[in-house]
Amino acid sequence: MKRVIPALVLSAAALVPVWRYAPSTATTSTTTTAESAPSASASAAAGSNVVTGTTVDTEKGPVQVQATFKGEKITAVKMLQQPDHPQTEAAVPVLIEETLTAQSADIDTVSGATITSDGYRESLQAAIDENEESASSATSSPSASASEDSAKSQESASQTVAGSTVGTSKGDVQVQVTFEGDKITAVEMLKQPNHPQTEAAVPVLIKETLAAQSADIDTVSGATITSDGYRESLQAAIDAKA
Numbered sequence: 001m002k003r004v005i006p007a008l009v010l011s012a013a014a015l016v017p018v019w020r021y022a023p024s025t026a027t028t029s030t031t032t033t034a035e036s037a038p039s040a041s042a043s044a045a046a047g048s049n050v051v052t053g054t055t056v057d058t059e060k061g062p063v064q065v066q067a068t069f070k071g072e073k074i075t076a077v078k079m080l081q082q083p084d085h086p087q088t089e090a091a092v093p094v095l096i097e098e099t100l101t102a103q104s105a106d107i108d109t110v111s112g113a114t115i116t117s118d119g120y121r122e123s124l125q126a127a128i129d130e131n132e133e134s135a136s137s138a139t140s141s142p143s144a145s146a147s148e149d150s151a152k153s154q155e156s157a158s159q160t161v162a163g164s165t166v167g168t169s170k171g172d173v174q175v176q177v178t179f180e181g182d183k184i185t186a187v188e189m190l191k192q193p194n195h196p197q198t199e200a201a202v203p204v205l206i207k208e209t210l211a212a213q214s215a216d217i218d219t220v221s222g223a224t225i226t227s228d229g230y231r232e233s234l235q236a237a238i239d240a241k242a
Contacts, residue, residue: 047070048068048069048070048075049068049069049070049131049134050066050067050068050069050160051066051067051068051069051127051128051130051131051134052064052065052066052080052127053065053066053067053122053123053124053125053126053127053130054122054123054126055081055123056118056119056122056123058083058115058116058118058119059115060083060085060088060115060116061081061082061083061084061085062081062082062119063079063081063082063083063116063119063120063122063123064079064080064081064082064123065077065078065079065080065120065123065124065127066078066079066080066127067099067124067127067128067131069131071135072131072132072135073103074099074100074103074128075100076100077095077096077099077100077124079092079096079120080190082116083115083116085116087112087113087116088113088116090110090112090113091110091112091113091116091117092116092120094110095107095110095116095117095120099124104128105121105122105124105125105128107121157180157181158178158179158180158185159178159179159241160176160177160178160179161176161177161178161179161237161238161240161241162174162175162176162177162190162237163175163176163177163232163233163234163235163236163237163238163240164232164233164236165191165233166229166232166233168193168225168226168228168229169225170193170195170198170225170226171191171192171193171194171195172191172192172193172229173189173191173192173193173226173229173230173232173233174189174190174191174192174233175187175188175189175190175230175233175234175237176188176189176190176237177234177237177238177241179241183213184209184210184213184238185210187205187206187209187210187234189202189206189230192226193225193226195226197222197223197226198223198226200220200222200223201220201222201223201226201227202226202230204220205217205220205226205227205230209234214238215231215232215234215235215238217231
């Protein structure tokens with residue numbers, strides 16, 4: 001049985017992920033990262049692998065973890081979804097610190113946040129398993145050396161950058177962009193208003209972005225506010241790209 005440790009009183013900023021290329025009905029949650037963890041762009045530039053764990057539904061709300069690996073080492077952890085609760089907000093930095101120390105999901109439950117702790121460990125383990133499978137597949141390839149060199153070259157050219165959070169009258173909007181060189185290869189909504197018109201607009205905005213390769217895209221009818229926030233956050237990500 002795992003021992004229970006007290007939570008530190010810390011707070012974190014809000015962050016809600018929405019699945020890539022399509023919206024979801026997830027509500028805004030809080031995101032916390034280890035202070036010593038490198039930024040997403042720095043991690044990508046260093047050849048790291050960013051893996052998103054499964055979303056674990058709990059009675060308090062969904063929990064989802066994103067982990068950054070360099071080889072098998074966990075270098076950073078970010079909460080993509082978590083219950084909107086003070087005890088959870090206090091527990092998250094403790095869980096992250098324990099993870100970076102233990103380098104595994106075998107960490108203690110935080111007192112007062114048992115449900116979140118359990119969901120965190122499950123999502124984290126899924127991310128660890130996926131990273132190990134990815135590494136194993138690369139090693140077992142017939143042309144392992146060539147594949148590894150190609151992977152390193154690709155990783156060094158790949159960058160994932162989160163744009164600024166744009167507050168709108170409908171809710172926060174934040175975009176995360178993946179670049180291969182100067183090309184935008186993927187766009188993910190980290191925050192968006194919980195509204196049917198927004199959910200319908202997001203895949204259209206992403207499709208337009210991938211086609212235009214810029215933030216110079218059209219407003220989606222019925223989702224003007226979200227479109228404006230999306231373009232602003234997207235442009236910030238493009239400007240922040242190293």
